[in-house]
Amino acid sequence: MFILSFLARRLAQGALIVFLVSLLIFTLLRVVPGDPVRLMAGGMAPEALIEQIATEMGLRDPILVQFGRYMGGVIQGDLGQSFVRPASGASTGGASFSDSTRGERAEVLTLIGDTLPMTLQLAALSIVFALIISFVIGVPGGLAPGRWPDRVAFYLSSIFISLPNFWLGIVLALLFSVKLGWLPAIGYHGFAYTILPALVLAVELSPVLIRTLTSSLATIMTESFVAVGAVRGLGRARIVFAHALRNASVPLLNILGIQISGLLGGVLVVEFIFDYPGLGLLTITAVLQRDFPLIQGIAIVTSAIFVFINIAVDLAATLIDPRLEY
């Protein structure tokens, strides 16, 4: 029962947040200068034609009217059609605008649906990498506060947090892909193409995890139940891995939930560098092409994902540590 009321409350809050995000993005996109119709029709199109197209598409109505119409579609699961991309694939726009092509513009939902699994695969792999990195560096650091493993953890996390992700991506691609030829880098033709981008994201993700893990493990190792564990005859490994780490992983999980929202920024850049066909690359091209429906759709989908991740993290935290309240 507890879980149900918790879920209901959080989902209601989440729906409100998604609604606010879409309203905010929608208004912003229409307030800032830059006419998408000008981009679709091309620089040479006469002013009258542009006005005509804009009126036909409803882009000259009041913002609230446009928003109402849009949200009406969203509730029915229709995120609209891309301004620029034809359904066949490659994006056009620019010089050649003709009415006949407008029927074939791609659905925003299918565009997102095609790219989202790729991004989720990338994100999942990078979280796995990040956890491995932070456990390997953070656990020794947390077990020896003030001594050299702790210092190593401190220095490494300081360095990791200082590496700009786009630069790291370029360097890793140059090293592993061009010079050594171990891993493929650009584009996507199989799972191996996920490894390098995921590694870059993992390095970006790990510093905060390392610090959280080190400090929370160090605090927990001073708790009495750890000392009592040794008296009870438990081995050191058992105490550390079964008792201390379990408690130390609650703050880690919370941080991870927050970090995942930060991961999005990294995903944009990393996908852009590696030409990885995911949501991030789609976002950047959508922004550069002023593809309003696509930007809105992406914003709605990502904020919905955030909301779900945060709810899932809170639920998982209570599973690990039943003492926590919802």
Added chain:
Amino acid sequence: MTSIDTTLAPAAPALRTASLSRRIWKQAFASFEFRLGLGVFLVLALAAAFYPEISGIDPTKMVVRDRLLPPMFFGDNWTIAHPLGTDQIGRDMLVRSLVGLRYSFLIGVSTVAVMLVIGCALGMLAGYYGGKVDAVIMRLTDAQLSIPMIILAISVLGVSRPTIPAIILVLGLSSWPTYARVTRSVVMTERKREYVRAAQVMGASNLRIMLRLLAPLILPPIIFVSVLDVARMMIFESILGFIGLGVQPPTPTFGNIIADGRKYLLNAWWIATLPGVFLGLTLTSINLMGATLERARNRVYGGVS
């Protein structure tokens, strides 16, 4: 606000809290990591401040004869005049990186200033007045925290012209909520203290209490930790530059230098990689300082309460 806290106002914290920020500073300064970071940072800052003028090399001037010179000790035609080599049209990489560092640092610092002003002001109001003001401001921060700000930022910068003030404003507006939360929680505990009530009884206005009593006390520790955010914002700025939404060329910034050098990666690896080393070094030094300050703050606060 009740009569209870008259009984538990022990050995007035005034003396100890007054020196709080100095103690944090001292603790941090005593550690090797902080000095290392400070040393590296000072060298880089001095270089960025003076080298471009002293060397007299124009960061945007093309010298086709000197194009694609490798950095020192690599290849066979490197020169001492261009320690980090030159790019595809003969611009000196060291000067370009240092000028980029200037912009990056200025944008980072002013962005954090914007964040601090907005976040601390809202947090102060929320914590001081409580009640409805608090509820409204905190819902606002909650909403902002759950919005994918990066999408918002690149949408706004992508469709409008990215000028330096616009970049500062967008980045600053996107990350103030954490400061609002921290300030609010500190103000909420401080405002119940004796000295605040004494000031109220003596007829000080709310504004005066906030600015003259609370702000000098609670802000320094927050500002110490905001050093970490300077580094974060510098990375953000360079990411924007890399995508093409930052400070526009020909002004060199780390982002657009690296984006540019990427095209020549195979025959001139140094154009894209060395500025990144530079940026990484700067950020590491700032992060070392910030992280030691944060640790010192946690230790000092842990000792007091």
